[in-house]
Structures are given as structure tokens and as C-alpha cells.
Amino acid sequence: xxxxxxxxxxxxxxxxxxxxxxxxxxxxxxxxxxxxxxxxxxxxxxxxxxxxxxxxxxxxxxxxxxxxxxxxxxxxxxxxxxxxxxxxxxxxxxxxxxxxxxxxxxxxxxxxxxxxxxxxxxxxxxxxxxxxxxxxxxxxxxxxxxxxxxxxxxxxxxxxxxxxxxxxxxxxxxxxxxxxxxxxxxxxxxxxxxxxxxxxxxxxxxxxxxxxxxxxxxxxxxxxxxxxxxxxxxxxxxxxxxxxxxxxxxxxxxxxxxxxxxxxxxxxxxxxxxxxxxxxxxxxxxxxxxxxxxxxxxxxxxxxxxxxxxxxxxxxxxxxxxxxxxxxxxxxxxxxxxxxxxxxxxxxxxxxxxxxxxxxxxxxxxxxxxxxxxxxxxxxxxxxxxxxxxxxxxxxxxxxxxxxxxxxxxxxxxxxxxxxxxxxxxxxxxxxxxxxxxxxxxxxxxxxxxxxxxxxxxxxxxxxxxxxxxxxxxxxxxxxxxxxxxxxxxxxxxxxxxxxxxxxxxxxxxxxxxxxxxxxxxxxxxxxxxxxxxxxxxxxxxxxxxxxxxxxxxxxxxxxxxxxxxxxxxxxxxxxxxxxxxxxxxxxxxxxxxxxxxxxxxxxxxxxxxxxxxxxxxxxxxxxxxxxxxxxxxxxxxxxxxxxxxxxxxxxxxxxxxxxxxxxxxxxxxxxxxxxxxxxxxxxxxxxxxxxxxxxxxxxxxxxxxxxxxxxxxxxxxxxxxxxxxxxxxxxxxxxxxxxxxxxxxxxxxxxxxxxxxxxxxxxxxxxxxxxxxxxxxxxxxxxxxxxxxxxxxxxxxxxxxxxxxxxxxxxxxxxxxxxxxxxxxxxxxxxxxxxxxxxxxxxxxxxxxxxxxxxxxxxxxxxxxxxxxxxxxxxx
Numbered sequence: 001x002x003x004x005x006x007x008x009x010x011x012x013x014x015x016x017x018x019x020x021x022x023x024x025x026x027x028x029x030x031x032x033x034x035x036x037x038x039x040x041x042x043x044x045x046x047x048x049x050x051x052x053x054x055x056x057x058x059x060x061x062x063x064x065x066x067x068x069x070x071x072x073x074x075x076x077x078x079x080x081x082x083x084x085x086x087x088x089x090x091x092x093x094x095x096x097x098x099x100x101x102x103x104x105x106x107x108x109x110x111x112x113x114x115x116x117x118x119x120x121x122x123x124x125x126x127x128x129x130x131x132x133x134x135x136x137x138x139x140x141x142x143x144x145x146x147x148x149x150x151x152x153x154x155x156x157x158x159x160x161x162x163x164x165x166x167x168x169x170x171x172x173x174x175x176x177x178x179x180x181x182x183x184x185x186x187x188x189x190x191x192x193x194x195x196x197x198x199x200x201x202x203x204x205x206x207x208x209x210x211x212x213x214x215x216x217x218x219x220x221x222x223x224x225x226x227x228x229x230x231x232x233x234x235x236x237x238x239x240x241x242x243x244x245x246x247x248x249x250x251x252x253x254x255x256x257x258x259x260x261x262x263x264x265x266x267x268x269x270x271x272x273x274x275x276x277x278x279x280x281x282x283x284x285x286x287x288x289x290x291x292x293x294x295x296x297x298x299x300x301x302x303x304x305x306x307x308x309x310x311x312x313x314x315x316x317x318x319x320x321x322x323x324x325x326x327x328x329x330x331x332x333x334x335x336x337x338x339x340x341x342x343x344x345x346x347x348x349x350x351x352x353x354x355x356x357x358x359x360x361x362x363x364x365x366x367x368x369x370x371x372x373x374x375x376x377x378x379x380x381x382x383x384x385x386x387x388x389x390x391x392x393x394x395x396x397x398x399x400x401x402x403x404x405x406x407x408x409x410x411x412x413x414x415x416x417x418x419x420x421x422x423x424x425x426x427x428x429x430x431x432x433x434x435x436x437x438x439x440x441x442x443x444x445x446x447x448x449x450x451x452x453x454x455x456x457x458x459x460x461x462x463x464x465x466x467x468x469x470x471x472x473x474x475x476x477x478x479x480x481x482x483x484x485x486x487x488x489x490x491x492x493x494x495x496x497x498x499x500x501x502x503x504x505x506x507x508x509x510x511x512x513x514x515x516x517x518x519x520x521x522x523x524x525x526x527x528x529x530x531x532x533x534x535x536x537x538x539x540x541x542x543x544x545x546x547x548x549x550x551x552x553x554x555x556x557x558x559x560x561x562x563x564x565x566x567x568x569x570x571x572x573x574x575x576x577x578x579x580x581x582x583x584x585x586x587x588x589x590x591x592x593x594x595x596x597x598x599x600x601x602x603x604x605x606x607x608x609x610x611x612x613x614x615x616x617x618x619x620x621x622x623x624x625x626x627x628x629x630x631x632x633x634x635x636x637x638x639x640x641x642x643x644x645x646x647x648x649x650x651x652x653x654x655x656x657x658x659x660x661x662x663x664x665x666x667x668x669x670x671x672x673x674x675x676x677x678x679x680x681x682x683x684x685x686x687x688x689x690x691x692x693x694x695x696x697x698x699x700x701x702x703x704x705x706x707x708x709x710x711x712x713x714x715x716x717x718x719x720x721x722x723x724x725x726x727x728x729x730x731x732x733x734x735x736x737x738x739x740x741x742x743x744x745x746x747x748x749x750x751x752x753x754x755x756x757x758x759x760x761x762x763x764x765x766x767x768x769x770x771x772x773x774x775x776x777x778x779x780x781x782x783x784x785x786x787x788x789x790x791x792x793x794x795x796x797x798x799x800x801x802x803x804x805x806x807x808x809x810x811x812x813x814x815x816x817x818x819x820x821x822x823x824x825x826x827x828x829x830x831x832x833x834x835x836x837x838x839x840x841x842x843x844x845x846x847x848x849x850x851x852x853x854x855x856x857x858x859x860x861x862x863x864x865x866x867x868x869x870x871x872x873x874x875x876x877x
Contacts, residue, residue, distance in 0.1 A: 001052065001059040006632050009051035031264070031428045032378075032441045032533045041436035046266035053268070053574075056277035057154060057345070061183060065157040066630025068637050073648050074166050075131045077124040081179070081195075081202045086112070086120060089198035093190055096230050096356070104351065107604025110612040111191045114182070120195050122179040122202075123158050126169050129648070142211045143174040143457050143465065146203055146239075148196055148227075150218030150432060152248070152272055153346040154184045160633055161217075163640035164434050168215065170644055171450035171515060173466070177203060181223075185280050185609035189347040189357055196227050201236075209237035210460035210674060213453045217432045219346075221247025225359040225388075232367050232416070235684035238677045241370040241456025243449050246432045247388065248381055250360045251344050251352045252557050255383035256547045256727055259562035264378030265430045270570035272345065276582040278589070282342050282608035287589050330564050343567065348607050353557040360388055361557050363409035364395040367416030367680055370459075370671055372452040374445060376429035377530075383548030387556075389423035390549055393525040401554045416680070420671040422452055422519070422527040424512075425540055429533070437640040444535035450515035460674040511535050522670035555729065562726035592616075 032038045052060045070076045094108050102108045114120075134141060145168055149161040158165070158178045169176040181195035203212060216224035221244040231238050253259075253271075261269060274280055328339040328349055343349055347357050355362045371392060375385040391398035395413050399405060426433060426445065433442050434449075458465040512535035513519070520527050528540040543549040575582065599615045606613035 001055040001063045006048060006051060006063070009047065032430075032439070038436055038439040038441060041439060042264070042266055042430055045435065049266060049268060052155075053273050054275060056275045057185065057280040058277055060155045060274070063630065064151065064155045064160045064633070065627070066159065066633055067627040068159040068162060068630055068633045070125075070162060070166070071641055071645060073128050073645070074162075075124075075126050075128045076162075079122050079124060079177075079202075081120040081122060081198050083119075085198040085201045085205075086194070088201055089194050092230060092234050092236070093194050093197060096233060097190075105190060106606045106610075106613075107601070110601045110604045110606040110610060111187075111194060113601070113612040115611075120179065120181070120198060122177055122199055123162075124175055124177055125162060125165050126175040127166075127173075127648070129651075130169075130173055130175075141175050141207070142461065143172060143213070143453075144203065144207050144211055145169065145172065145174050145176045145213045145215050145453070146200060147176050147178045148181070148214075148216035148220035148223050149178060150216065150220040150246075150248075151183070153189075153192060153219045153223075154272075156183075159630070160637075163637040164217075164437055166641070167434070167437055167446050167644055168449060168453075170647075171446055172213075172453050174213070174453075184347070185282065185345045186611040188345075188607050188610055189351065189354075193223060193226055193230075193356065196223050197230060200227065200231070204237065210240050211457065212239040213456060214239050214242040215245070215449070215453075216243075216247065217245040217434070219248050221245055222249045222359060225249060225365070226356045228368050229356070229359065229362060229365070232680070233684075235681050237681060238369050240460035240674065241372070241453065242368070243372045243374070243453060244385075244388075245374045245434060245445075245449075246376055246379060246381060247373065247385060249358060249388050250381075250384040250557070251346065251358045252559050253563045254556055254558050254560060255381075255387065255551065257383040258380055259560050259566075259727055260380075262378060262380045264428050265376070265380050267380045267431050268570075269380060270566040271343070273570050273574045275574075275578050276585045278585060279611075280345060280609065283589060283614075284586065285340065287586065287593065288608055328559070330559070330561070332561055332565060332568075337564070337568065339564075339568070341571070342609065345609070358557065360384055360391065361400050361404065363400055363405065364413040364416055365392040366395040366413070366418050367677075368392065368419040369674070369677060370420040370422070370452075370456050372422045372424070372449065374433070374448070375423070375425045376431055376433055377425050378428040379431040381431065382425075383546075383551075385548075386423070386425065386546055387548040387551070389421045389526070390543055392419040393421045394418060398549075399553060401556060403554075417672065417676065418525040420522055420525050422529070423540070424448060424529045424531050426531045427533060438642060441533040443643065444512045444531070444533075447514040447535070448512045448531075451513045451517055451519065454515040455519045459671065462674075510537055512537065525670070525672075558729045560727050560729065565726065 032042075052063075090108070090112050094102060097105065097108075105111070145165075147161075147165050147168065149156050149158060149165075151157075151160075158180055161178070165176045165178055168174070177199065179195055179199040181192040181199075183192065200212075200214075214224045214228065216222075224242055224244060225247060228238065228242060230236075258269075328343075330337045330339065339349070344352060347354070351357055353361050359365065365388070371389075373385060373389045373392075375382055375389075387398065395416070395418060399413065400409075426441070429441060429445075430436070433445050436442050437446070454465050512531055520529075530538045530540040532538065601613050601615075604613075
């Protein structure tokens with residue numbers, strides 16, 4: 001699989017799309033595909049994934065990890081994450097899993113293993129102009145984005161995604177750090193999660209938490225969410241906010257949109273399938289038996305010398321090794337179908353509904369920093385992402401299935417306040433719209449990310465954050481190639497709208513803003529927006545009208561008949577097509593095992609696909625070749641970077657320096673203060689506790705996969721069964737067949753999600769925030785970035801720089817610092833009132849944000865000083 005073969009495979013798609021676009025313009029109207037560039041890009045990615053399925057996983061991984069040179073106006077620095085951060089991340093992850101969880105993932109050592117001479121590396125990405133400006137002024141960076149790339153957990157790379165990451169960095173005037181985490185199936189869960197956690201710990205040694213924004217797309221979005229849950233539960237400082245772009249948060253594919261046909265998306269509706277190879281699919285039962293015999297013999301020898309492992313050690317026993325791999329049994333069209341094979345590349349079937357694999361199964365997603373969740377209205381994973389947003393903002397109304405709820409789970413729900421969420425559902429957009437960064441709809445998505453990120457940083461730092469106002473140089477703002485005004489677009493009634501950085505806050509929020517524009521107020525911890533391809537904001541229907549939010553609580557995490565039918569149909573076709581290839585891989589594996597060619601991983605039992613459990617005795621496998629330049633990916637990145645290149649060039653040629661707008665902390669009324677998260681962290685440290693360790697041995701999430709042992713829905717409105725999608729649970733059913741789950745004995749309702757032990761390590765907080773004289777000096781719109789507000793930030797950062805690590809720093813209370821955070825602010829009282837006032841089940845629809853009677857007040861004039869903690873209500877008065 002290389003550029004030539006990929007080019008030949010996708011060329012017919014490019015030609016046919018060009019012809020059909022102009023011959024069938026009418027059906028494309030009012031959709032993103034009305035733009036030729038978007039229509040071409042969508043079909044190009046779909047054709048590429050279809051072509052990749054005819055090749056092996058290794059070939060796809062090699063192709064998407066080729067070296068792609070970065071533009072000359074982008075600065076890239078490579079760093080290596082220290083071993084100490086990797087070990088610290090492993091400890092935190094082991095605490096989060098708990099002893100029983102460690103046993104179920106196969107031990108706590110195998111996922112730390114890396115290929116020889118393959119340390120964890122990451123890339124710093126930023127604009128050269130921003131770097132030179134920062135170097136000239138010697139100012140510390142007060143905005144950093146940690147970006148985790150997507151790729152279904154098994155392909156993709158920083159090189160492939162750099163053209164997107166650099167756009168985020170440019171729009172936010174930020175530095176971006178992107179880890180090159182290990183990929184499945186060779187390194188399944190929790191390998192990649194450990195790498196991303198280690199990267200964040202490394203970042204905390206150089207940056208204050210309130211200067212960090214987390215971001216990720218698709219699988220990277222799911223990884224970011226699991227990462228924040230670990231930080232929250234272990235008492236590690238949380239970032240200022242997070243951006244989740246089409247996050248993949250339900251690997252069981254239990255929501256309605258996955259079972260539907262999505263012609264406006266490029267994700268294969270039948271899942272990812274590939275030509276057989278040593279990496280995928282994993283060893284079958286015959287091959288596993290050979291590996292198990294060797295592992296059992298090795299474990300018996302170890303037990304003779306060291307004795308049987310303790311029950312709470314997390315070390316798999318001989319019985320664990322001998323267990324049969326979990327099989328999923330489904331009832332499809334009256335016929336019992338048994339799936340022996342692993343479905344997802346990221347993890348085994350029994351862990352698909354694990355809360356760290358599918359964060360949608362967490363008991364609560366409260367207690368997190370503000371989130372921007374961007375959803376494509378035409379994508380396959382739409383419903384789970386919409387459900388995710390409502391679960392974060394209303395944990396009590398979106399509890400996981402009753403089978404997973406016990407006293408510890410309910411204690412977590414009570415412990416954490418709701419999370420503030422800006423939900424944007426983009427009409428008919430595909431999965432991860434910014435992938436098509438050369439298209440007009442995607443450009444509005446980048447603007448929205450910059451707007452939210454600037455607001456979150458300003459709010460966390462309690463000061464203005466200067467952002468480039470690029471209206472005069474932006475290709476979007478000045479382009480007239482579209483038939484409609486891309487600057488503002490159209491409202492629902494067809495009237496033209498216009499966006500301005502000096503927007504009157506009393507006006508309705510009718511278009512997507514950019515960095516520095518006012519953020520709408522939060523209502524019930526949410527900003528709910530439906531966005532058109534022109535960036536126009538329309539009301540999002542009430543939660544009760546959204547299919548994802550209407551699904552019965554006990555059907556979340558239950559695989560559906562329609563989804564399984566499509567997956568099995570594709571698999572059967574691939575088994576016939578690659579029968580000889582699969583047989584050859586099988587014979588080679590058995591020969592290697594018989595010759596002692598594999599080395600099992602001590603007394604642990606890694607997942608079947610894990611390379612750690614089947615390393616070669618000699619040399620640890622083939623030596624890695626030096627990366628060659630990927631011509632195809634380079635051309636794609638060049639296409640994706642064209643807008644940025646033109647904007648950078650216009651900036652150089654501009655007669656006057658583009659203005660600097662400022663994102664102030666007083667936007668987004670109704671959101672929780674960043675100090676709430678710091679108090680949450682201090683409370684966990686003060687009590688010396690994280691999430692209590694789970695001791696139950698049952699695996700409740702595994703039975704949930706097929707709908708067994710689930711109680712009947714407690715009054716939740718189940719989504720109706722669609723004959724075309726077949727949303728019935730794909731498993732043995734009770735008497736009530738249809739939209740409800742099967743019956744279960746009450747004694748089986750035990751908590752099965754994994755949780756960490758009680759001995760959580762102490763971690764520090766950001767330390768005391770320094771405000772010069774309690775004042776934030778005003779900023780100037782027409783000056784160079786050496787503004788008074790930046791001087792304030794620099795002084796504050798220099799004062800905080802005395803602590804080398806924000807992970808291990810002392811708390812304000814421990815060190816005797818007074819006045820760091822007032823524990824009884826009026827905002828806290830308002831938050832508690834909002835928390836108590838939530839209605840489980842979302843019985844009443846949310847108010848449309850821009851129709852709220854409580855709009856933010858006017859920004860204070862530039863000629864006066866404003867205290868950093870001054871309430872917006874005072875400014876409005």
C-alpha cells in the first residue's frame with residue numbers, strides 16, 4: 001500500500017464525484033456537499049478507507065505514519081517523554097483500574113512494554129511567527145493545546161494530522177503538543193491511554209494547568225475523555241477545558257445512528273475489516289491454546305518458587321489463563337449466532353463496555369472542566385456524542401444501566417457537580433469535519449474551536465487572552481467564490497448575518513463566533529446549538545426529541561441486532577475473499593509456536609492481539625526502518641494547509657498589523673468557576689482518597705454487551721424499533737422482546753465497572769494565582785502583543801514558575817498561603833442551586849441559548865481598570 005496504488009484506487013472516485021456533483025446539483029442543495037471541495041473530500045476519504053480494507057493493518061499503519069514535511073512557516077520540535085512520567089502514569093492507571101481490573105486486562109506489566117529503542121515521543125507544533133514573538137518578549141506561553149489524534153485507535157499519526165493541529169495552533173496563537181502514542185491491535189487498551197496520561201504529566205512540569213486545553217478527534221476524543229476521568233478521580237490538576245471533535249465514546253455501538261445508513265459520512269457502516277495478517281485478526285482458539293499451555297507451564301514454575309499470588313495483587317492466576325475467551329452470543333432472526341472473534345481492534349470483547357474504553361459507561365461525567373463537543377449531523381456516531389453531552393451536563397438524568405450502579409457508583413454521582421458543555425451539532429457534516437480543512441464548513445469549525453478555547457483559557461486564568469482578529473486577512477472573510485456570504489451566512493428566515501468581535505452582547509447569537517467573540521450563556525450547564533454549513537446558529541431540538549437521548553437507560557452499552565448483522569455480513573465476505581491468506585497466517589503462527597518462536601510475558605496474560613504476549617525470542621522482532629516521505633499524505637497535507645498558507649502570507653503583506661481581540665473571563669455566564677475544579681482536587685488530596693477501589697469480581701459490563709442480566713427500564717422512554725435499523729438487543733431476550741432489555745434477578749445488580757484503590761497519591765495544585773495589586777490592566781487593540789494584559793500574565797507566570805512541577809506542588813492550605821480561593825463565593829452558591837435544580841430524565845426541554853433573557857452585560861470600557869474577580873453583573877450595572 002503506497003501512494004501510487006492509493007492514487008489509482010481513488011482516481012475513479014474523484015472523476016465520478018466531479019461529474020455527479022454538477023449533474024445532480026439539486027439533491028445536494030442545503031447540504032455541505034453543495035461545496036465541490038467538500039463533496040470531493042468526503043468521497044476521497046471514503047474511497048481511501050475502502051481501499052485500505054483490502055490491505056493489512058500493518059500496511060495501513062505504515063502508510064498513515066509516513067513522514068510528512070511541515071510547512072516552512074510552522075515550527076516543529078521533537079521531545080521525548082521521560083521514563084519517570086511513564087512510570088507515574090502507569091501507577092495512576094493501575095490505581096484507577098484496581099486489583100480486579102488489572103486482572104481483567106491481563107496484568108499490570110505487559111502494557112508498559114514498548115518495542116526496543118522506541119521511547120514515547122511527542123511533537124511541539126506552533127507558528128514560527130508566534131515562536132519568534134514569544135522569544136523576543138521572553139514571555140512564558142499562557143496557552144497550550146495537548147492534541148490526541150484519532151484513527152480508530154489503530155492507525156493515523158501526528159504526521160498525518162499535523163495540518164489540522166497547526167490550524168488550531170494558529171487560530172489560538174498557541175503551542176500544540178501531540179503525542180505519538182502506541183496503537184492497537186499490537187498495543188491494545190490501556191497502552192495508548194498510558195502514553196497520553198504520561199504526556200499530560202510531562203506537560204504539567206512545564207505549564208500551569210490553567211494554561212492547557214485538551215483536544216482530540218474521534219478515538220482521540222474518547223481517549224481525552226478517559227484521561228480527564230483519571231485526572232479527576234486521582235486528584236491530578238485538570239486543564240482549563242477540552243475540545244472533543246466527534247469523540248468515539250461507545251465501542252459497543254449501541255446507539256441508533258450506528259445501525260442506520262449514513263450516506264453523508266465516510267466511516268464504514270459495517271465496521272473496520274482488513275486482509276488477515278500477523279497483527280489482525282488475533283490468534284484463534286487453536287493458536288491461543290498453544291500459547292496458554294506455555295503460559296500455564298511457566299506460571300506453575302513461578303508459583304512453585306514464589307507461591308500463589310495474593311487475591312488482591314492483580315496478577316492473573318492459572319485459572320484466569322485457562323479461561324475460554326469470551327464469546328458473544330446473539331439472537332438474530334430467531335437464530336443463535338456465536339461470535340468467537342474479537343470485534344474491535346482496540347480491546348477484547350469482554351472489555352468493550354469498560355468505562356475507560358467506552359466513557360459513555362462511566363457512572364458520572366461530572367466534575368470535568370468545560371467541554372466543547374462538536375458533532376457531525378450526518379455522521380455514524382452522532383447519537384452517542386449527543387447523549388455524551390447531555391450526560392456530562394446532567395449526570396443524574398443519564399445514569400448508566402442499573403446493573404452497573406452500586407453504592408460506590410452513586411457516591412461518585414453525588415460527589416461531582418455537572419460539567420459545563422457547549423454542544424454543537426453541525427447540519428449533515430461528516431465525522432471529524434476539520435479533516436476536510438480545505439472546505440468552507442470546516443473553516444467555521446476551526447473558528448468555533450478557537451472561540452471556545454480562548455474563553456476557557458481566559459476564564460481559568462482570570463484575565464483577558466489576546467487573540468489575532470484575522471477578519472482583514474482571512475480567506476473566509478474575503479472570499480467571494482461562494483454564492484452565499486460565508487462571513488455570516490443566513491439565519492433560519494434567510495436574512496444575512498454578520499459576525500463582529502465587537503458584537504453587542506444583547507443581540508442574539510446567530511452565527512458561529514471566532515476567538516475573542518462573546519460566548520453565549522450556559523442554561524442548565526449547556527449551550528445547545530444546531531449549526532448550518534454557513535456557520536449560522538439555529539435552535540437544537542429538545543433532548544426528548546433526539547433519538548440518542550430517548551434510548552432506554554438499560555439499553556446503553558447493549559449491542560443491537562442491526563449492527564451485528566452488518567458486521568457479520570462484511571466479515572463473511574472477507575473470510576471468503578481472503579481464505580487462503582488467513583490459512584497461511586494461521587499455519588505460520590502454529591509453526592512459530594511449535595518452534596518456541598514466541599516469548600510469553602512472564603506470569604501475565606496480555607490480550608490475544610498484544611505484541612507483548614507474542615514477542616519473538618530473538619531481537620524483539622524486525623528492526624524499524626527509517627521513515628520515508630509519504631508523497632500522498634504530503635499532497636493531502638499541502639491541500640489542507642493551503643488556507644493557512646494564504647492567511648499567513650496575507651498577514652505579512654497587510655498594510656497594518658491585524659488587530660488583537662481579547663477573550664475575557666466574563667463570558668459564558670452560568671459556567672462554573674475554574675476554582676471549583678481546584679477545590680475538588682484539594683478535597684481529594686486532603687482526604688487522601690480517590691475513587692474507592694472496586695472489589696467485586698463479576699464483570700457486569702460483559703453481560704451488558706448482549707443484554708443479559710439487565711433490569712427493566714425504570715420509566716425511561718425507549719427509542720422505537722426501526723425495522724430498517726433493527727435496534728433490538730442482539731442477545732438472549734426475556735419475555736419482553738423489543739425496545740426494553742431482558743429481565744434479571746435483583747441479586748445480579750452489582751457494580752461491575754472498574755475503580756481504583758483507596759491509597760491515591762497526594763498531588764499538588766496550581767498554587768496561588770498572583771494578581772498584580774488585585775487588578776488586571778487593560779489591553780490595547782492596536783498594539784503589538786506586548787500589551788498590559790500580557791504583562792500581567794507574564795508576572796503571574798513568573799511567580800508561579802518557582803514550582804518545577806504542578807503535579808507534586810504543595811497545596812495552598814498545606815503551605816500556609818492565605819486567600820488563594822474563597823470557598824464560599826456567590827458563584828458556588830449559584831452552582832449548587834443549579835445542581836439541586838436539575839430534573840432527572842430531562843423532562844423539560846432546554847431553553848435556546850440565544851433566546852435567554854439573561855444576556856451578558858457590556859464589556860467594561862478599555863479606559864478603566866477592572867479587577868480580575870469582578871462579576872459581570874457589576875460591569876453590566
